[in-house]
Amino acid sequence: MVALVVAFGVIYALPNIYGDDPAVQISATRAHPMGLAQVDQIQKDLKNDHINARSVVLSDHQILVRLRKDSDQIKTRDLLKNKLGDGYVVALNLAPATPEWLKMIGGAPLKLGLDLRGGVHFLMEVDMKAAVAKAREQMVQDFRSDLRDQNIRYAGVRIDVNRGVVVRFRDSDMRSKAEDYLSSHYRGRYQFAESSINNAPVLIAKMTDRELNETREYALQQNITIIRNRINELGVAQPVVQRQGDDQIVVELPGIQDTARAKEILGATATLQFRMVNTNVDPSQLASGHVPPGSELFYRSNGQPIALYKQIVLTGNHIVGAKTAFDQYNQPQVNIDLDSQGGSRMAAVTRTNIGKPMATLFIEYKPTHKKDAKGKTIFKKHTEVINVATIQSRLGRSFRITGLGSQSEAQNLALLLRAGALIAPIQIVEERTIGPSLGQENINRGIEAIAVGLIALLIFMPLYYRKFGMVANLALVCNVILIIGIMSLIPGATLTLPGMAGIVLTVGMAVDSNVLIFERIREEMREGRSIQQSIHYGYSNALSSIADSNITTFLTSVILFSIGTGAVKGFAVTLGIGILTSMFTAIIGTRTVVNLIWGGRRRLKKLSI
The missing domain is CATH 1.20.1640.10 (Multidrug efflux transporter AcrB transmembrane domain)
Structure with a gap:
């Protein structure tokens, strides 16, 4: 028994003898390919710059460049960043040199902390303006739903950047009824004031100071929780995720094996919306950018325009599970599970819309090169219709999304949905790699x-x-x-x-x-x-x-x-x-x-x- 236990210890301690190879890892964003052509190009770029790489391997839609010397890491990363451009994430890494026979029995080197192995330190900043804007969008949805439920007729609900949420009415009586109901229903959260725009009676709603502070605090705390969930999905051992100040989050990933994917996943602010398709629009009007009232213009991945109703059937907040699979044509898909409220809403909408198309809208925020007055990065909202399907029958708490480009795209989408959508966009304002x-x-x-x-x-x-x-x-x-x-x-x-x-x-x-x-x-x-x-x-x-x-x-x-x-x-x-x-x-x-x-x-x- 003693001999067996000691032999067990020796076998699983062996991977630590082989050490790690210095490496650079490259992964692509959603819109860029990653294949053998990129491998060949990287090999040529390294050879032209006299960098002797141990190997350049494509695996799981990512490229890992193993190097022979530690001193070549920074040089290789900078070279590939310049050559590949903004469509790719290039990050330092350490790749285990464990033999295959040890890997087959589960052998792996000891995971070292940030102070030993090195790793990545991120300082991330939450875009509080986007958090407040998202809360206002939710106000619009809530007001529309509440007024319809109370049979209070209104002409429109929209967001005014300077005023807040503006609800327009055709007469003053309906405005008074709406104010009485909304002010009592949202007491302490919003301030309501009567006004008029172009001689039309309107009701203006603004967040109270307490509601604004709670919105910002909720955005920060919820982002911390979601980042922890995403790190757990990545399999990082003993990470550090903690708050710093009013709008910043410190993330330390010791001994991480996939820094490129970590940057892509941690910074991604992705969610889904399900909307009904407006099929009563002339294609020529769509091509010229004209859509009827109550609809919005979006584009599919192939650039084709499509009109979707403004009313949102369901958002990604109701998603509790997401797994990748393959359909009958061996194409990647994501199987979605909803919570009880989301399942009930999906069932109610699909029951009355059998035979009509419903679109899946993918939304993400990406940082731009522009800065605001305070020097903070401005985020741009990117939307894309990734799937349009005809409702064949009443849907419940489980359904699937097809039409995805690749298995890697399906896996990333499932991971983001499973870990949760960030309440507000975040950007990496500081990155330190302990080499x-x-x-x-x-x-x-x-x-x-x-x-x-x-x-x-x-x-x-x-x-x-x-x-x-x-x-x-x-x-x-x-x-x-x-x-x-x-x-x-x-x-x-x-x-x-x-x-x-x-x-x-x-x-x-x-x-x-x-x-x-x-x-x-x-x-x-x-x-x-x-x-x-x-x-x-x-x-x-x-x-x-x-x-x-x-x-x-x-x-x-x-x-x-x-x-x-x-x-x-x-x-x-x-x-x-x-x-x-x-x-x-x-x-x-x-x-x-x-x-x-x-x-x-x-x-x-x-x-x-």
């Missing part, structure tokens, strides 16, 4: 600390406990191997600089356990017991003391992991795993070796301890 040199320096210092402590113990134990000290040294080495093997195997475990301190501590505790056992064996021998009895009683009598101290320390590590964050959690993880492995190696492991050498029915007159 291999700084991370390697911390690794070297941590390894030096562990090595110094381990070597000191390896020298001391044989000098003081002779052959039994050599057995303890064997257990120490196995303990370190098991810690590294187990942490490499656990998906969420990350080694940080404090985590290395936890390894040093557990090495000391493992020696402490052996010291207790060996001293009890000496005591039993001084009391006149035989060597076999002394070994037996030495292990059994020391067990209670060892278990007592280790269990209390393990409980401490559990508490630290539960309430701690960042570096504290990293320390707690290695401490907890180290305690479990040290008890196994110091008690069961050494006892196995001692029984193998000094056990059996042999009569021993002297013990080397």
Whole structure:
């Protein structure tokens, strides 16, 4: 059993020997292709610039350039950014050099924290103007729905940038009824005032200061939650996502394997709208940009214009699940699951519109090169009709979206919908990449600390406990191997600089356990017991003391992991795993070796301890 456990630890610790290759990763935005033509072009660009790449590989619609030297990383990234342009995301990366046979059995190198492995630090800024604008759009939808439900006739509801939301009426009586109802229904949230525009009675609604503050606060907190969800989808271990100031979010991704995709996914503000198609529009009018009142002009991916009704059937806020699949023609699709409210609304609309087309509108906000008066980046709203389908029957809480360009596009759309749409657009205002040199320096210092402590113990134990000290040294080495093997195997475990301190501590505790056992064996021998009895009683009598101290320390590590964050959690993880492995190696492991050498029915007159 001991041999199998140690062999298990050795196999899963092996990937750490091979290390990582410095790499640059390239992924494309929605509108740009990614194929073998780009691979050939990148290889030519690198060769022309005298950069010797280990390999250029296309995998999962992304290109990974493995380099031979760390110094070529920054140079390669800058070169490819200039050559490829804005349609591609180019980011630094570290690619594991683990052999295929180890990958096949689940072997992977230890995930290192930002202070060791390096990684990416993002400072993201939330566009609060867009958050307020989105809240006003929701006001328009709510007012229309409420007035229809109360049979209050109105001429139109629109957003005025300077005034707020303007509701126009044909007579003053309807305006008074609307004001009485809306002011009581939204008491404390909106301020209402009567006015007139072109001799038509209107009602102007503005957000109160409290509502504005709550809208901004909600946008920031909800974006933090959604970013965490997206990072979980990316599989990043122990990320840091925290608020900074009134409109900024700090994101740290230690040891991330896919920085290019992380930038694309974290910054994407994507959602869906489902709208009915207006089929009563002359194509020539659409081509000239004219649409009837109550409709809006949009475009499909092929540039074809289409008229959609302004009334939104459903938004992406009601989506609770999204998975990719293939249809009967082997084309990618996204299967959508709605919440109960969204399912009821979809069922009500589709029940009365069987045989009519419904469009899926994809909406995302992209940063432009323009700045506002405060120096903040201005976002531009991009819309695209990705799917138009005829309603064949009443839809419920589950349906599908087809007509997507590629499997990669379907996967990204499903991920964004599953993790949630950002309440307001965000942009990366600061990006710091902790490169291999700084991370390697911390690794070297941590390894030096562990090595110094381990070597000191390896020298001391044989000098003081002779052959039994050599057995303890064997257990120490196995303990370190098991810690590294187990942490490499656990998906969420990350080694940080404090985590290395936890390894040093557990090495000391493992020696402490052996010291207790060996001293009890000496005591039993001084009391006149035989060597076999002394070994037996030495292990059994020391067990209670060892278990007592280790269990209390393990409980401490559990508490630290539960309430701690960042570096504290990293320390707690290695401490907890180290305690479990040290008890196994110091008690069961050494006892196995001692029984193998000094056990059996042999009569021993002297013990080397």
